[in-house]
Amino acid sequence: MAVLAVVATSISPTYASERVFINAKAAIVMDADTHKVLYAKNPDVPLYPASTTKLMTAILLVTHLNPDDKVYISPEAARQPRVRLGLKSGTTITAEQALHAIIMKSANDVAYAVAQTVGGSQQGFARMMNLKAGLIGCRRTNFVTPNGLHDDAHQTTARDVALITAEAIKYPRIVAVMQTKEYQIAGIPFRNGNRMLYVDNPSYGTLIGGKTGFTSKAMFCLALAAKQHGHTRVSVVLGAPRKSFMYRETRRLLEFANKEKPVQIV
Template sequence: MRRVVFRRGWLCGLCAILLGVLFAMPADAAARRVGINARAAVVMDAESGTLLYSKNADLPLYPASTTKLMTAILLVTHLNPEDPVYVSEEAARQPSVRLGLKPDTTITAEDALHAVLMKSANDVAYAVAQTVGGSQEGFARMMNLKARLIGCTHTNFVTPNGLHEDEHLSTAHDIALILREALRHPRIVAALQTKQYTVAGKTFRNGNRFLYLEAPPFGEVIGGKTGYTSKAMYCLAFAARQDGRVRISVVLGAPRKSLMYRETRRLLEYAQQDARVQLV
């Protein structure tokens, strides 16, 4: 019987090829391995902008109220905390979820910021749009310009609150870029981390369930924004600090609210534990 002899150099070459295949595995395959039911999802390293995992990262979808992250960015860059935000009759008539403000009244920009991010108040988001942009259309132009400036390539905003419009679209990757930009503003971070707030005698709690976890398994909670419409389904853009690095997770189009949270947690835990991830 002939003995088959494997030379050391040949074995090293084979190992190198196998490792190359492993590390070249598409990010979408990694996302499928952790069981993502949402239509699109990403995990981004906020410092480098590297996508650690993705599924349909650039697929245009309805972003629902994750839209309000961009509304918040324009609010804090154009209004001081005590500046007035005017609530018109058109703003007051926006569909639920509403804070329920009376027409022809004002609230401060800081109160508006908390109502938009914590309560996801559609009436307040519309009031911000009219105050900052003059109209919903004018504000949408500002939103889209800002989106392009921060690197979004598949985003077209029509409304300030994410209520359904056929042409109101974004992607998991673009929403991650928008949340990364939002986290650069301390006023936004403070609002995302606030659990309870009162505006015009109306007290509300933050709608993000992760904020109430005592010992999150995926790192330190920074905050995020939820969203839902019947066509967008359940969406969540969320940020956590893991071993000194900020990771941003975006889930769009989850079929159930429980899956939205479960898959966000699953992606962040995978990002924290996977030793193969090499950040730029």
């Protein structure tokens, strides 16, 4: 992994910046429309993204499959490590059900099934993921898996995840699923794993949605989008050492952006 080097920016150089310590390895707040960076810490350092990867999987799903198209759960898909939806090999679900499973449940088995359905194989889907990443401006992203399960070569950056998130929220199907709290597939109920969704009247604006992620090597990751005074802002935190830090630091950064308060991230 690359050596971390802090890069900090602020909304306005006119006022003295407040120094804010961020525990996560990398973080960024970006305007989704202009791609202007409001704050950043190590935005271009390659890191493991965990299940924030599934944002790209969701983009390819909605651009290649209609809601009622079938997604086949192969033996390889059914054997993917937890977290799984737990469908049996040989079953099928609709693309719309698959989208709910990968965004809300973060189901690794369903993400793998989507990769096989859309790309023919994990390798073929990874090529599609990397091509799409390049088209939306990602410069330091190399996807290997469709679900974010660990692979040493599967890396991206906070800036690139912000670009992918900004792209994902352009699709109403994805946003609708991000905002869904409860769902059921084949008699299996589950809730949305993004805790920010359950906060009433958030202090940072109006939540659009996002995606969490965790592996032991990536640690805790969160990509989140919110409406703020007519702007759409995207926050990304990668490599937070605790889940509580991941949520707290995301909230704080978006609060600073909402108030247009200059900070120096350290």
